[in-house]
Amino acid sequence: KREAWRVIRMTPRNPTGYGLLVLPAWATGEWRLASFIAGRAKQAGLNQPAVAMGLAYTFGRTGRTDEARAIVNRMDEMARMGHVSALQRAVAHLGLGEEDEAVRLMGDCLRAGCVNPSLFRLDPVFDPLRTHPGYAALTR
Numbered sequence: 001k002r003e004a005w006r007v008i009r010m011t012p013r014n015p016t017g018y019g020l021l022v023l024p025a026w027a028t029g030e031w032r033l034a035s036f037i038a039g040r041a042k043q044a045g046l047n048q049p050a051v052a053m054g055l056a057y058t059f060g061r062t063g064r065t066d067e068a069r070a071i072v073n074r075m076d077e078m079a080r081m082g083h084v085s086a087l088q089r090a091v092a093h094l095g096l097g098e099e100d101e102a103v104r105l106m107g108d109c110l111r112a113g114c115v116n117p118s119l120f121r122l123d124p125v126f127d128p129l130r131t132h133p134g135y136a137a138l139t140r
Contacts, residue, residue, distance in 0.1 A: 012044045015051045022054050026061075027124045035062045049075065053088040057125070060095030068096050087115055091125055103134040110138060 001024075007017030018041040025034035038058040041051055052071050060068035072092045078084045090105035106126075109115050120126050121139045129135040 008040070015041065015048055018044075018051065019054065022058065026057070031058075031062050034058045035064070049078065049084045049088050052084075053092045056092035057095030060092075060097065065096060068092075072096060085109070085114060086112065094125070094128060097128075099129055099132050100134075103129060103132055103138065106138050107134070 001021060004017045004020035007014065007020070011017070018037055022034050022037045022041075025031070025037065035058055038055050042055055052075050056068045056071040056075065059065070059071070072089075072095075075084050075089055075092055079086075079089060086105045086109040090102045090109065093105065094102040106120060110117060117139055120129075120135070126135075
């Protein structure tokens with residue numbers, strides 16, 4: 001954590017430090033920390049799809065749904081005009097609790113070959129989908 005904060009202090013517009021901090025916070029359920037980190041990334045003006053995914057997921061999971069919805073809408077629009085990974089969009093929608101859309105996008109990602117299905121079984125981000133009917137088919 002100390003090293004990640006050092007990276008952020010040295011290069012606040014580089015998403016690496018934020019990613020190093022927010023992913024473990026998600027995995028351990030430290031939502032207050034995740035929300036703080038997401039707020040700092042937003043203040044830094046980071047707008048890469050990976051950062052947008054993190055912001056939307058964190059804001060959605062911490063009740064900041066208006067902010068999360070705005071980011072998800074922007075990501076969906078960017079996907080129509082350019083390239084935003086279906087996986088990134090799936091995680092963003094999952095943050096808002098939109099499980100059906102997340103599973104649909106995860107399926108798109110698998111069909112495109114952009115991820116190994118074991119990621120869906122192993123990554124705690126996808127824990128909310130464990131009981132979703134379409135999730136089992138994706139993880140086989």
